[in-house]
Amino acid sequence: MTVQILLSTYNGEKYISQQIDSLLSQSYSDLDILIRDDGSNDGTLDIIEMYMSRYPSQIRLIRGKNIGVINSFFELLREARTDAQYYSFCDQDDIWKKTKVEVSILKLMEQNNNKPLLFCSATQLTDSKLKEIKVWPQRPGKALGFYNALVENVVVGATITINRKARDGLIKCVPDNENIIMHDWWIYLFISAFGEIIYESDPTILYRQHESNVVGGNKTFLDILLRKFMSFSENRGRRLLYKQALEFWKCYGDKISGGNKEQLRLFLDERESLVQKLVFLKRSKLYRQNFLGNMLFKMLVMVGYI
Known part of the structure; x- marks a missing residue:
């Protein structure tokens, strides 16, 4: 079963070699790599071309204009091989553990492949020199599902593997990406509505935290609280959660059913x-993964931020 790795790059010369080496060293061998470069102006393309010369049957490159990470990953989905069974998303500055692909596929093969499937996992957060910091994010305290996906993203894009049914469903609608908060959040929404999410608490990648890629994995309680509040506050005027939900309704409102449809309409x-x-x-059954998040969500509904 072929797995295609979808890698988006942009000015990634500092770390891209380590990442590609980790992809080529996977314990699962039936895979190839589709790279879309988002208009790099450093040495990223030279490095990729060097690898292509060494592995011409395994690596393909799309030279693109700078359209941003969301559009870049959606273009990768559209240009992906139609005969692959699975597709794995990949960032340029991480390192995959040797069994990352193998673990993903084995978990997905246990499920009903006739519906959209998504595998994701925790990550081993590291500093720029790969010194381990902590496992991030923590295991979700509640189920991963549509009621959660409408108001929170707990899926780390760099750990995602989806099946062909998911890929085909995602490219049937071309959403307005201005209304999408992030590509991995949109994928979480789609598959939680129509398929199944498989979560692995053991990290499958080393998630590098550096000056250009700072995630919230190494923060104090007060830092997290302030960050969440500021995120909601800054987005109040743009109503990003609402716009993303409305875009989902435009794309899939005629296909979604049952409680998912009821809660989506209620949210809108x-x-x-x-x-x-x-x-x-x-009436809402929507939830975030922890008590703090839920209390903040309810408070911001009451003050009109959501």
Whole structure:
């Protein structure tokens, strides 16, 4: 079963060699690598071309214009091999553990392949020199599903592997990417609505934290609280959660059903008055993964930030 790795690059000369080496060293051998470069102006393309000369049957390159990470990954999905069984997303500055692909495929093969499937995992957070910091994120405390995906993303894009059914479904609708918060969040929404999520608590990649890629894995409690509040506050005017949910409705509203459809419509309903906000909170089944997140979510609904 062929696995195609979808790698988006942009000015990644500092770390790209280590990442490609980790892909080529995977214990699972039936794979190839599709790279889309998003308009690099450093030595990234020279490094990729060097690897292509060594592995011409395994690596293919799309030279693209700078369209941003979300658009770049959606273009990779559209240009991916139609005969591959699985597709793995890849960032340029991480390192995959040797069994990353093998673990992903074995977990996915245990499921019903006639529906969209997504595998994801925790990561081993490291500093720029690969010194281990901690496992991040922590294992989700609640189920990974659509009621969570509407208001929170817990899927790390660099750990995602999906099956062909998921890929085919994702490319049937071309969303307005201006309304998508991140490509991995959109994928979490889609597959939680129509398929199944498989989560692995053991890290499958080394997730490098550096000056150009700072994630929230090494923060204090107060840092996390402030970061969450500021994130919601900064996005209030743009209503990003609402816009993403509305875009999902435009793409898949005629296909989604049952409780998922009911909760999506409820989330999109107007709630300007105090009564409307209270009714929403009473009827809503949406949730974030921890107590702090849920309390913050409810508070921001009441003050009109969501």
